[in-house]
Amino acid sequence: MLAGLDQEQLSAKAGINPSTVSKIENGQRGDRATTLRAVQDVLERVGVDVIQNGRIGHHAVGTS
Numbered sequence: 001m002l003a004g005l006d007q008e009q010l011s012a013k014a015g016i017n018p019s020t021v022s023k024i025e026n027g028q029r030g031d032r033a034t035t036l037r038a039v040q041d042v043l044e045r046v047g048v049d050v051i052q053n054g055r056i057g058h059h060a061v062g063t064s
Helices: 007-014 018-025 033-045
Strands: 048-052 059-063
Touching: 007 018, 007 033, 018 033, 033 048
Parallel strands: none
Antiparallel strands: 048 059
């Protein structure tokens, strides 16, 4: 939502399945680092800062 993208748009830009984005958002999936990095890259390109707080699956986000 911060990025102005829906799950389908985010998944398309990240090259992953929309259901994977949904599961990540809902904390149902601790995905591979490469998948999470792809999502992070898309979000950062549209101005959302993603900072991992040291715990897997827990991130702080904000707009720049």
